[in-house]
Amino acid sequence: MTGRGFTVKKDWDNPVEHAMPAEARVPAEVRLGAVVARPATVLAPMAGVTDTVFRRFIRHASVFTREQGAREQGSEGAASAQIDAAISNTESGCGLIMTEFTSADGLSRMRETKRRRYLTFYDDEHPIGAQLFGSNPATLADAARIVEETGFDTVDLNLGCPAKRVVGSNGGSGLLRDLPKIGEIFHAIRKAVTIPFTVKFRMGWNESQIVCVELARMAEAEGLNGLALHARTREQGYSGQAQWNWIAAVKDAVRLPVIGNGDVRTPEDAAAMVAETGCDAVMIGRAAPANPWIFRQIAQYTATGSYEKPTTEDRFRMIRAYFEMLMAETEATKDLPRDARLGDPVGKMKQFATWFTHGVTGGAKLRAAIYHARNGVDVLNEVERFFVARMEAGESAEPESEDAEPAFPDAALVCD
Secondary structure (H helix, E strand, C coil), X not given: CECCECCCCCCCCCCCCCCCCCCXXXXXXXXXXXXXXXXXXXXXXECCCCCHHHHHHHHHHCXXXXXXXXXXXXXXXXXXXXXXXXXXXXXXXXXXXXXXXXXXXXXXXXXXXXXXXXXXXCHHHCCEEEEEECCCHHHHHHHHHHHHHHCCCEEEEEECCCCHHHHCXXXXXXXXXXXXXXXXXXXXXXXXXXXXXXXXEECECCCCCECHHHHHHHHHHCCCCEEEEECCCCCCCCCCCCCHHHHHHHHHHCCCCEEEECCCCCHHHHHHHXXXXXXXXXXXXXXXXXXXXXXXXXXXXXXXXXXXXXXXXHHHHHHHHHHHHHHHHHHHCCCCCHHHCCCCHHHHHHHHHHHHCCCCCCHHXXXXXXXXXXXXXXXXXHHHHHHHHHHHCCCCCCCCCCCCCCCCCCCCCCEC
16 A cells, blocks of 8 residues: 555455355356356456456456366266366356446547447456445446446446545545445436446455445345455455455355455455355456466365366466467557547566566576567567576475565556
């Protein structure tokens, strides 16, 4: 947290280490109205992160088929493998992906070309939800109609962002201090659209103003189709421990599907959250940029009881693939009006380098080289030079020491 507001942290405060619960599995699916997310895992909406390139990257990095589940069961028998694979029910490790959060006020005012930049998605992203923030019920309803007309599968309301610039306009978690206004917004959006309508929120403004259970009951009464609770207060930002007991309390209070969010770093964490809270699905935010394989790992863990960790070569291929996708999208949009272009790929590469190399030995050197690169080709050359040298030396992808510092500051990303 800085004086300007809250920023995404790559690390966690004294993270709890969970063992695999004996009876717990991440559910095979979660139903949000007419939309079925298989498996019940969700990529959290994150500003500055979950653009179309990253969403498609996660979707493709997460593929884990039933055939893989059967093979990885080994000699325990085809029947046993088919049962476990069917329970995991995975064609992709990530069942639902979400856009960056988008201002309803901006969306209703901006030109069609600029909307395209914020609301672009491709066929292979379904099912996909668009997240909106704002405080005016009529404006949010208009923005939700635009989302539905654009072809999104769900629309989500952001009541979780803790950033001062969002809270200052009574958006995001700022609305948690005004439940009657939230009720008006629920009613207006629900009346405006027929696609599933969900909400993502925090426990409350601070520990003395916990409103998540009351808010969940309001959402159910207004006909929403699902809830996602980030189990922290606005005051906490991204510090301290997520209080999963409040996810359990919300689950006990309503019959709507409840998605748990907060401190899920590993497949063991995902299973433990389901076991401890009874939640219907698990949402993952900042762990995804640092470990794009986490959704596939959860699927593997659910199906087989174990999961693969990325090798040095895996990380090399992952970083190169993402950067190549980024450059390709930039090229594909270069002739569009300025408002609809993807933007500078090098800036995005530098931003993501701190995440993608967080678990790589000597990663600070690569981050420094990327930071000083002048164009996309230079970035790719630095990535290749770094990883080829390590693969030739037979180095593994062991985590960096805890005191390793990035070569340049984290990008000031605001996420939910």
